[in-house]
Amino acid sequence: MNNFAKIIEVERGDMKFAYVQNDEINYLDLFDQFLAEEGHHQLLDPSDKLERYTYLINHNQSKFIFKIDGGVEHRLERKLIAKITGDFYFNLIRKLAKISLDKCDIAYELYLVAFDKRTKRHYMIFNFIEGRSLKWEEMREYGDQVKNCIEKLHSYNLVSNDVHGGNFILTPDGKIKAIDLTNSGFIWLTKANDAIEAQERFDIKIKVPFFAMAIKMFTHGFKRLSRKIRGKED
Ligand SMILES: Nc1ncnc2c1ncn2[C@@H]1O[C@H](COP(=O)(O)OP(=O)(O)O)[C@@H](O)[C@H]1O
Ligand SMILES: [Mg+2]
Known part of the structure; x- marks a missing residue:
């Protein structure tokens, strides 16, 4: 069961993570497993936008969306705003957790967000919406x-x-x-x-x-x- 009240934050080398606690699935393990197998999954949208990939993954009969966003912001004013407001995706996991706790049912659920400080890539694991x-x-x-x-x-x-x-x-x-x-x-x-x-x-x-x-x-x-x-x- 997902516990949206509990978001775990950890750092590992160059990687920073925030993920939802779950008794049955360790999202950090799922992330490692996905990265080890990257390229063997179904690519949903070979986006024309640079460095954005969306994959559909199956894990123990559950479907997840794995997304990579490698967009690096070069515009100075955007970088400054990001400094003020904080990392968008790390804010997103907390806001979507609130929506899930409120049982509001208007958006996808975000289970894990990772940021690679070296490559500036973001990785995310969402629920797959049927x-x-x-x-x-x-x-x-x-x-x-x-x-x-x-x-x-x-x-x-x-x-x-x-x-x-x-x-x-x-x-x-x-x-x-x-x-x-x-x-x-x-x-x-x-x-x-x-x-x-x-x-x-x-x-x-x-x-x-x-x-x-x-x-x-x-x-x-x-x-x-x-x-x-x-x-x-x-
Ligand atoms: N959580 C999800 N549940 C179901 N389908 C999804 C989900 N996320 C993405 N998809 C499918 O993959 C497509 C591309 O994903 P999206 O996040 O919109 O990527 P992009 O940034 O390339 O527009 C979507 O239009 C949708 O069909
Ligand atoms: Mg889209």
Whole structure:
């Protein structure tokens, strides 16, 4: 049984870990086992984005998602923000644990996060959610549930930052769950990104703090204008 109230933090050489305590599975052992066998698993999304891999793994009849994020942030302002707010994924494991403890059921569960200080890679183990991703055109159809899901995520200070069908799973019992949560920057500000994407792409209206929205609308408009001036397509 997962004990989301207990997150264990350890360091081992260059690696830093945080993982959920579980009586039956030691997630640290599962991590070691996966790394030893990397390359022998089913790659779910050979992402075109550099250095991001998502694997489906089977362990004792349970399915897990193993994700590697090797994205290194070079922009100075992003690095500074990360210094202030702390490592996004290490915050994510605590916030998702809170959602699980509250039995809120709006997102995937995160069992382990590891950071390799040498290679700057993050590794994560999530639960596999049975069901399927929403198609782009289904987002409107499930608009109320998507809205509810994003607004609840925001109430836990989490953001999608990439609102599209691929990042929402429809479960066999008709629930919508968010996956692939990321952020670069301040979360309170990124909430407005979610609102803008949901509105512009799917006509879904999400309530976000007025001040965040005002700043984003301003920079959003500014980016568009600058692209137009440089003759680039939207
Ligand atoms: N926890 C999960 N449960 C079920 N399917 C998942 C899960 N995580 C990822 N997937 C599947 O893998 C795909 C890619 O994962 P995602 O985390 O969105 O990676 P990327 O960063 O490349 O977009 C998703 O669109 C989904 O189909
Ligand atoms: Mg995705």
